[in-house]
Amino acid sequence: MSAADSLDRPVQSISNNDKEIAPCAETASEEPYSIFTTGEKRWISYVASFGAMFSTLSSYIYFPALVPMATDLNVSVALINLTVTSYLIVAGIAPAFMGDIADQGGRRPAYILMFTLMGTSNIGLALQNSYPALLILRMVQSAGASGSYGAAYGIVADITTIDERGSYVGSMLVFTNAAPSFGPVIAGLLTEKLSWRWIFWFLVILTGTYLLTVVTLLPETQRRIVGNGSVKTQGVHRSLFDSLVRHRKVDALDRDEGLQGGKRRYHIPNPFKCISMLFSKGNFTVILMGSITYAVKMTLQSSLSAQCIDVYNLNYLEAGLIYLPSGIGGALSSYTTGKLLDRNIQKVSVKQGRDSLYRRGDNISDFPIEEARLAGIYMLVTLSSVTTAGYGVSLMQEVHIAVPMIMQFISGATTSSIFTICGTLLTDLNPKASATVQASYNLVRCIGAGAAIAAQQPLTNATGLGWSFGMFSLIMLFAAPLAMLLEKRGLGWRACAPSSP
Numbered sequence: 465m466s467a468a469d470s471l472d473r474p475v476q477s478i479s480n481n482d483k484e485i486a487p488c489a490e491t492a493s494e495e496p497y498s499i500f501t502t503g504e505k506r507w508i509s510y511v512a513s514f515g516a517m518f519s520t521l522s523s524y525i526y527f528p529a530l531v532p533m534a535t536d537l538n539v540s541v542a543l544i545n546l547t548v549t550s551y552l553i554v555a556g557i558a559p560a561f562m563g564d565i566a567d568q569g570g571r572r573p574a575y576i577l578m579f580t581l582m583g584t585s586n587i588g589l590a591l592q593n594s595y596p597a598l599l600i601l602r603m604v605q606s607a608g609a610s611g612s613y614g615a616a617y618g619i620v621a622d623i624t625t626i627d628e629r630g631s632y633v634g635s636m637l638v639f640t641n642a643a644p645s646f647g648p649v650i651a652g653l654l655t656e657k658l659s660w661r662w663i664f665w666f667l668v669i670l671t672g673t674y675l676l677t678v679v680t681l682l683p684e685t686q687r688r689i690v691g692n693g694s695v696k697t698q699g700v701h702r703s704l705f706d707s708l709v710r711h712r713k714v715d716a717l718d719r720d721e722g723l724q725g726g727k728r729r730y731h732i733p734n735p736f737k738c739i740s741m742l743f744s745k746g747n748f749t750v751i752l753m754g755s756i757t758y759a760v761k762m763t764l765q766s767s768l769s770a771q772c773i774d775v776y777n778l779n780y781l782e783a784g785l786i787y788l789p790s791g792i793g794g795a796l797s798s799y800t801t802g803k804l805l806d807r808n809i810q811k812v813s814v815k816q817g818r819d820s821l822y823r824r825g826d827n828i829s830d831f832p833i834e835e836a837r838l839a840g841i842y843m844l845v846t847l848s849s850v851t852t853a854g855y856g857v858s859l860m861q862e863v864h865i866a867v868p869m870i871m872q873f874i875s876g877a878t879t880s881s882i883f884t885i886c887g888t889l890l891t892d893l894n895p896k897a898s899a900t901v902q903a904s905y906n907l908v909r910c911i912g913a914g915a916a917i918a919a920q921q922p923l924t925n926a927t928g929l930g931w932s933f934g935m936f937s938l939i940m941l942f943a944a945p946l947a948m949l950l951e952k953r954g955l956g957w958r959a960c961a962p963s964s965p
Contacts, residue, residue, distance in 0.1 A: 508682065589664040846884075
């Protein structure tokens with residue numbers, strides 16, 4: 465039983481008609497990790513997953529509009545590119561605030577804040593007519609969008625145990641991996657048929673609809689506030705879902721506890737908490753492994769449009785369509801990997817002689833979670849490395865466009881599988897601070913990706929496409945020894961680490 469559950473369980477005996485009824489260990493052990501039904505979990509996960517999509521959609525949907533925006537605002541493309549850089553800088557910092565709000569103050573307040581920022585900034589972006597306004601509003605948009613990814617992980621951690629978590633994370637990443645594919649296509653169509661401003665009006669409609677869904681139909685899941693879902697909510701933490709759907713299994717004592725749970729001290733966000741989480745050896749190794757993968761993937765994604773336009777003489781709509789193979793591969797592999805992660809938990813649990821022990825949210829202090837999650841990762845790293853090199857060589861040799869598209873599909877599939885593994889494992893290791901640790905992950909991977917993207921073009925100019933992506937493929941291979949180190953030492957690191965409060 466998790467620490468959060470033990471706090472929710474009454475420790476004193478309860479008097480009923482002068483008879484003392486003491487809670488026994490057997491009864492306590494039957495308390496579910498979450499009172500949400502499977503259908504309710506799927507709905508909550510679906511809402512959170514759709515929200516996580518905005519972290520990538522808001523970034524990628526912008527790319528086809530760079531040139532027409534530069535023309536309309538009478539500035540250079542280089543200055544418009546600066547808005548991309550500023551977006552990434554804020555995307556690396558903002559989740560540190562949003563993640564701490566989500567972990568300490570509740571999921572619903574964080575979501576309402578994030579999507580209010582996104583909605584208002586998108587309205588401003590659609591209406592603005594000056595470069596300074598564009599620059600500032602893009603940073604505000606990034607502040608809202610970038611935190612949605614970590615907050616979604618937090619919700620998944622709240623309602624799932626480790627034997628089912630992989631499937632939920634995999635399903636969530638279907639949305640985030642698909643967005644980089646259909647985002648540029650939608651943007652290209654809107655820009656060509658209407659105007660680049662309609663990209664932001666499209667986002668206004670999308671974020672507004674989603675915010676309404678969150679306010680009315682997304683329940684509070686933060687375990688510090690609602691425990692396993694049985695504690696009553698008040699104020700901003702309460703949704704229409706609570707009144708119409710949730711069936712609470714509580715007695716009089718739980719109701720009193722729920723009233724007290726609604727009166728919480730105001731929490732000042734601590735952005736430095738995510739930095740402290742990097743000092744955990746296990747966390748840092750997982751984050752470094754995922755960040756290397758992300759950096760290499762972003763070199764492929766950032767070069768794709770420009771290189772293919774140059775080599776294959778594509779138009780802007782075709783340049784948007786070539787993102788589809790990577791996105792489709794990523795979406796399919798995320799879902800499949802999630803299912804396999806759950807199966808691996810079952811296998812390792814049986815191997816340990818505890819095939820059903822972890823289905824109630826028990827702690828994993830003596831369970832080799834690293835072994836279960838990292839199974840198969842060496843093949844994924846190898847395939848990703850090979851396809852990265854193959855992508856560069858295919859462009860250098862100017863072979864048929866189908867070849868780099870196949871490389872993109874395989875690369876998208878393998879890297880997305882690695883992201884699913886890393887994200888799920890980080891959530892397993894930090895169930896009480898899942899959104900905050902994702903902010904740590906986001907900070908490191910944004911720095912790494914920024915450095916890789918900055919180095920990619922000068923490296924290509926100096927060595928050629930084949931050699932430059934060959935070097936990135938070698939960098940990708942460094943993820944393998946990190947996985948091996950984590951598999952061998954992870955359990956020992958956790959045993960020596962101080963307990964989290």
